[in-house]
Amino acid sequence: MKKITIVGSGRVGESTAHNLAKAELCREIMLIDIKEGMPQGTALDIQESAPIFEFDTKLSGSNDLAAMADSQMVIVTAGVPRKPGMSRSDVLDTNLAVIDGIVDAMLKVAPQAMLLMVTNPVDVLTYAVAKRSRWPRNRVFGMAGVLDSARMASFIAMETGFSVKDISAMVLGGHGDTMVPMTRYTTINGIPIAHFMSDDRIERIVKRTREGGAEILSLRKTGSAYDAPAAAVASMVDAISRNRRQILPAVAMLEGEYGLEDICMGVPVVFGERGLERVIELPLSDAEAEEFRRSAEHVRADLARLRG
Missing domain, CATH: 3.90.110.10 (Lactate dehydrogenase/glycoside hydrolase, family 4, C-terminal)
Structure with a gap:
């Protein structure tokens, strides 16, 4: 792949980006997060490990969903994580609003991309993406x-x-x-x-x-x-x-x-x-x-x- 975008640069997003870069599974990784400076700093930190792990993947960060343009795949890790005592379903309402915004942006700037859902509850949010986007099932799937x-x-x-x-x-x-x-x-x-x-x-x-x-x-x-x-x-x-x-x-x-x-x-x-x-x-x-x-x-x- 030429470009993969990861929306959400928290622990899962950061670790995912590092794994993809080390394996050179794409030429470019874009990290997107609403927190100013966080995706940019995470991307730079991983990029500085390239000489050690010997990968040529280029990483960058942005606070703008439009930066996912031209991605072949968008991986969604953004959302509110559950806390001790909470089920994955307990975070549904909050995370649904986040996912809707991501899908709407994809429809504008990356309408041909695949979407890999990681955010919980993953079964329900994968369904929500499929219905909102109306993409065929080969392009919308979840990790679990x-x-x-x-x-x-x-x-x-x-x-x-x-x-x-x-x-x-x-x-x-x-x-x-x-x-x-x-x-x-x-x-x-x-x-x-x-x-x-x-x-x-x-x-x-x-x-x-x-x-x-x-x-x-x-x-x-x-x-x-x-x-x-x-x-x-x-x-x-x-x-x-x-x-x-x-x-x-x-x-x-x-x-x-x-x-x-x-x-x-x-x-x-x-x-x-x-x-x-x-x-x-x-x-x-x-x-x-x-x-x-x-x-x-x-x-x-x-x-x-x-x-x-």
Whole structure:
């Protein structure tokens, strides 16, 4: 890609920018934030690491959304983060107003760009962007499943002692307490985790995966996770920028898959140069389908607030 814009230069935005620059996934990164001097300072700080990490990506910052002009992708990390005791849904109303302004600016200066939503509640805000922009689903998607799956894989590695390089995890559903860790599709070097772990141990990992973000938030007290989310974003951008046609779990608008329509949920998708190229529909057991349905109901409850 030639240019990627990151709206929001807080911890997630900054870490994302550094990951993209080090991997040279684009020629130019624009950081945008409403705080005067913050995106400019962040961009300069990262730029000064270029000789050490040996990247030629150019970074700059702005307080004007018009600076996203000519971007091939816009990554949205802007918004109010949740505090200890808050759910991702609690920040919906505030963050929706922020997202609407970003989409309106994109429609004017970057109407052909893809949008990758990171701000929470990511399922609902991805839906809001899709409806406000009226772009096809290949250009509007959200980050959640890659992060949740990485957390699950990390916990499995911690629990078993096996190399995390051999662990492949899959998490579907909404990004929250009702997410659906797919233990049946989670393997260690191709071997189902049930071969190595008891049901009780697996259930503990499922619970910890669902509470992964809250665990970090409760430990830090004043800030939520940013390194793992930024790494997840970078993996999605890598798949698109390098046309890998890689299967990753992401928030996508469903058009009949899994029996659902007009809702954004975490599902496995194929990412390539056109963005989200297709949704992969996994066969679900009755229990898995019921969990997925409950997760969808939770997302629809927030969508009702959106429509109201």
